[in-house]
Structure formats: structure tokens, C-alpha cells
Amino acid sequence: MFRLTCRVAWASLVRRRTRSIVVVMMIAVSLWGLFTMEGIYGGMTEQMINSAIRSDSGHISIFAEGYRLDPDLSRQVNNVAKIESQLVHAPHVSSYVKRLKQDGLVATAHYSRGVSIIGVNLLAEEKHGKLQGYIFKGEFSFGRKDRGAIIGFKLARKLHVRIGSKIILSAQDSHGEVSSVSLRVTGVLKTYNMALDENAVFLAEKKARELLAVEEGVSQLAIILHNDSQVAELQQKLRSLFPSLEILRWDELYPALLQSRVMMDGFNLIASLLVFCVAALGIFGVMLVSVLERLREFGIMLAIGTRFSQIRNIVFVESFFLGFIGCGFGSLFGAGTLYFFKVKGLDLSLFSDAFDEFGMDAVIYAIIRPSYFITAFVAVSFATFLSVLIPLRVLKKSKPIEAINQV
Template identity: 80%
Template sequence: MTEQMINNAIRSDSGHISLFGEGYRLDPDLSTQVDDVAVVDTLLARDSRVLTYVKRLKQDGLVATAHYSRGVAIFGVDLAAEEKHGRLKGYLSQGEFSFGKKGRGAIIGFKLADKLQVRIGSKIVLSAQDRHGEVSATPLKVMGILKTNNMALDENAVFIGDKKARKLLAMDEGVSQVAVILHDEAQIAGLQQELRRQFPHLEILRWDELYPALMQSRVMMEGFNLVTSLLIFCVAALGIFGVMLVSVLERLREFGIMLAIGTRFSQLRNIIFVESFFLGFIGFSLGSLVGGVTLYFFKVNGLDLSMFSDAFDEFGMDAVTYAIIRPGYFVMALAAVTLATFLSVLIPLRVLKKSKPIEAINKV
């Protein structure tokens, strides 16, 4: 679920890396824009690490209906670029993914639509301060309603066409944000450093710097998963320990006879280790098979928690949760099972080593 929230934030807003004008984050004003857009365009288009990028024009404004008004964040965007970049159309819950034939439409967040009590086809008036300090306004028609599960967008966002936004804000050039998505997350830090060297006058931030709460949630979830895994593997180790202890005690006479006829203890130890590892490997194989099939099912179909959708919406979470399959899960499980099987036979081996062959033979 945490990974879905991060993915939603990256797709709908920040990308893996975002470029802003110097001082824009502290003072989001039209005077603090990314001006050298052509240079940024050229560099990103040539970089093989970059999958997609989009340019957005942002400004705070006011949206009003006949009865309600709300402060909003205005986004001037190219819908085709946004769809290629973050599959924004997939978040459309009502209406159409379009600004209309004449570009006089708007797409808004579902929570904002609820607060304004508007629906598809409703008329709204959008006003904002342009670059000259004058207040401009334009009438718009609600064409679509988005549900991104990014609370900042669902509650405040009004998307309009890039040309419409430039006319409203008297902005001929420049953008507020350039959001970049990479092929590989491992390359984020490297590209960020290179962009900072190329554009020292811009603010270049990673997604986790823009959404630190989501990064903290990921770290907390990883810690929770680690503790849960340790508890599960401890229980598994106790089970293997019990099986191997009973196995050794039940065959103590046989082991005593083998020792009495000259079998070395190291040979018996190897036999017990092989039995233990064989037992653990069978358990790991069956568990991986069942777990892998289960994960794949929920990766494809998801876990539908729609009955709690209202509660999830309050926290910006998806009502349908999809599983993630990572090879690291199975590698960690194999390492843990191997360690558990090794530790679980130490005490049974100690019991066997301390027993005397004659006493062991006479115990039956």
C-alpha cells in the first residue's frame, strides 16, 4: 500500500526528480520560474536514463461557483504529455480526459468537486494573479474529475490547458516545474547531481525530498516487515528444532551402535545436517510456491477493500491494494531458512555427542 502511495505521488506530481526555479519552493511566484526551458529540454531528451518528462505551469488561484468558492492550485498542462508521463487518464473517475474542442474545460480533483458541489458539465470561474500582479479570471466547464489518491491534488488541483494557463497568467514562456521519470530508480541520485552541476541556479529535488512523509512510511514498513519476518522464521526454527531433537532422541540407540562399531561423530553430524537442510529446503520450496502463486494472484487482481474506501480516501490510499513480487523476498527467506536449519540442530548434536555408545544402546 505504501508503494502504491509513492507511485501515485511520482506519477501524478513529483516524478522521480523535479526541477524548480530558484526560490520557488519557498515563494511559489510566477517570477521564480524555470526560464531556460529549451536547454533543459535538450539535455533531458538526450539522456538515456530519462523515460519521460513533463513541464507544468503552476499558480495559486481561486475557483468559484454560484454558491461556493475555494482556494486551489492551478496546473497548466499538456494532457497528451501527462498521459505519456504518468498515465494520468487512469486516474479519471468521471467525465472525459479532455479540455474540450476550444480548450475551455477543466479537470479537477474529486474532493474539490465534492466541496464545490459540482459535477461533469458544471460551470466554474477560475481567477488568479498574473505575472503583472493583475487579477485575471476565466469561465470554464468541468470536463473530468480525477481521483489520484494524492491528497494535495484531489483536494486542490484544477488542471487546464497549457495555452489557457499562459493566457490567464500572461506567461509567454517559462514553466514552474519539470517532472522527470527515469527508467531505473537506482539512477536518481546520479542524475540529480549532474543536473545540479548543469543548472546550479535551479532547485532540483528527488521525490523523497518533496514527500518526506512517504519516505518515512516506506522505512517504517520495511522495519515492520523485517520484524514480522524474524518472528515467522523464529517460529519456523523452533519447529525444525523440535523435529530434529525428537528425530535424534528416537534414533539414539541406532546412533550409539554406529558409534560403537567405529563410525566417526563427524559422519553422524553430517547426516543430521543433511536431514535438517533437506527438511528446511522442502519447507522453503513449498512455501515459496504457495506464496509466489498467492502474491501473483493479488498482483494481478489486487485485494479489494472497497468497503473501507471512504476511510482510505481520507488518508490518500487506494481501496484496491496490489501485491509486489521481488526476488529479494525469496532470497531472504532462503537465507533465513538455511540459518534456522543450521542453528536448530546444534542442541540435538550436543545431546548426541554427550551420550556414550554403551548407554545409548542399553536405553531401549
């Protein structure tokens, strides 16, 4: 019987080609738009999160207790070797870096500003967060004898410095004395992490230790994992091993980014609901007309011995076919478009100033998540199911002979 149901439903779709194509197109175009929007917005959020992880927090950061509230040189992570021995053997860890940080002042001949001085090992940062990918101007190097500095692009703008410009970096060292160093700008970074782009001055770790008179210890250990699903597990493990340290996840360090992800998911959900309402109303309209205009046909079927439940199944299967094919085409177009934007990126450089203001890249790389397609399939199936309930109710109220006599 199921084969007959499918055969009659399929025959009805094929032989009412125009109607079927209209419904399929309606579903496909709605889903295509929805997938594209979800993938682009998702990509935008993930890029911001990814930037923060790569350039600063890693998936997990380790600080000395109290450092985040009062970032003083006296609050350093000192048992670095012990921590490193754990990280080297942890299978989830992809890479980690050590950073020495201190607030200070940068001055040029005309301007001065408060900055965050970050002593780093460029080679390690290159392997860790591929920081060189953020180089906007100049080079990813501190030059000969480590006398260079790499600064954020917004800071460079505010200081009116260019590659090769001289800057004086001053900070309080570990003895409480003011110490200075003269550096030349070798590179400008655009990380889309506003804190870094506006305030960061990167210099060689060795140079930073000289400036701050710190021989050992680090301010931050940033760890990147192979898979972000293992973050909580590693955090727990490290916390149990080093209870005196502050061990924080990226979302604890950048709660605003997590909120923007949640907000974007909520926004996508609302957009999805709207799209599905529109699609469901469209399918409902078409199926209602389709059932009503076929009352006579269904009446004939009832008259010659088809049970109402069998006709109901035919209508359900027909609407399911429409939904399934529409979903298939929508997923195909949507996945194709998202793949294109995932590889090539959606270039919105025309609005780059606005994007810079919000710390976002003007080239957005879409993401593709299986959940988009699974949710859409379930929702379309549900929408098509609901859309035929009222037309079927109309049919159930009609007697076969009344239905046959419909003109």
C-alpha cells in the same frame, strides 16, 4: 562420504514421512504468509510512491530557485529549451512534462476554496505519467476550445460539483492583477496523491498562460526515468549543468513517502523475525524430539564405526533438506499468491473510504522482489542450523552403549 550422509539423511526423511511433512508444511505455511504480507505491504507503499511520481513529482523535478518556499510567478524556470535539449539526449530519461502552477481560488455558485492551479498539456501528461488512468469520472480532456477543467475527487466532493458544472478560477497574474476564467468540469481525478486530490485544478497550459499572463517559462519540469536506480546520477548531472535551479528527487519532494517505505521495510523485518522465531521454534521442537527418539539409532551408528562428526553431518543435512524443501514450497505458494495479486490486485473496496482518507488505492497490486526469497532462504537455513545444535549436544554427551540401551 557426503553421498552416504545425504543418502542416510534422505532415507530418514522419506521413511519418517509424517514428521517430515509436518515440518515442511510448517516452514512452507510460515513463509507463504510472510511473502504474501511482504508483497502486499510493499505493493501498497510502491503504489503510493508510484502515484506521486506519475501524477506530480516524476523521479526528478526542476524548479526555479526559491520557488518551493515561495511559489510565485516571478520564480519560473525560463531556460526551458536548454534543459529540454539535455533531457532529449539523456539515455535514462523516459519522458518529461512542463507545468505552470499558481495558487488561486475556485468558486461555484455556493462554495469557494483555495486551490492549486496547474496548467498542463494533456497529451504530454498522458504519455508521461499515464494520467488518464486516474480519471474517476468524466473524461481526460479539456473539451472544445480548452474550456474544461479536471479536478481532484476530494475537491469535487467539497465543491459539490459534477461533470459539466461551472467553476470560476481566480488567481493573481504575473502583473499582480486578479484574473479569472470560467470553466466547466470535464473530468474528476483520483490519483491517491492527497495534495492533488484535495487541491488540484488542471486546465490547459494555453488557458493557464492566458489566465496568469505568463508567455514563457514554467513552474515545474517533471522527469520520469527508465530505471529509478539512475535518479541520483541524473540529478547530479543536471545540478552541475544548471546550478541556479532547484533539482529535487521524488523522495526529497515527498519525504513522508520515503519514510513510509522505510517504516514498511522495518515492519516487514519485525514480522519476518517473528515468523522465523515461530518457524525456528517449531523446527527446534521437531528436531529435538527427532534426535532424542533416535538416540538408539545414532548409538548403533556410533557403535559400528560412525564418527560423531558424521552423525552430526547427517542431522545437519536432514534439517537442511527439511528447510530447503519447506522453503521451496513456501516460495512456490508465496510467489503464486503474489503473482495472482500482482495481476488481479487485492480488492479491498469494502474499505475504500478508509483508504481514500489515507490517499491509498483500495485495490492493492502486490510486488514480487527476489530479496524476499533470498532472505527467507538464508533465514530458514540459519534457523534449521540453530535448531539442531541443542539436540546434537545431547547426543554428543551420550556414549554409544548408553545411547543403544535407550528404550
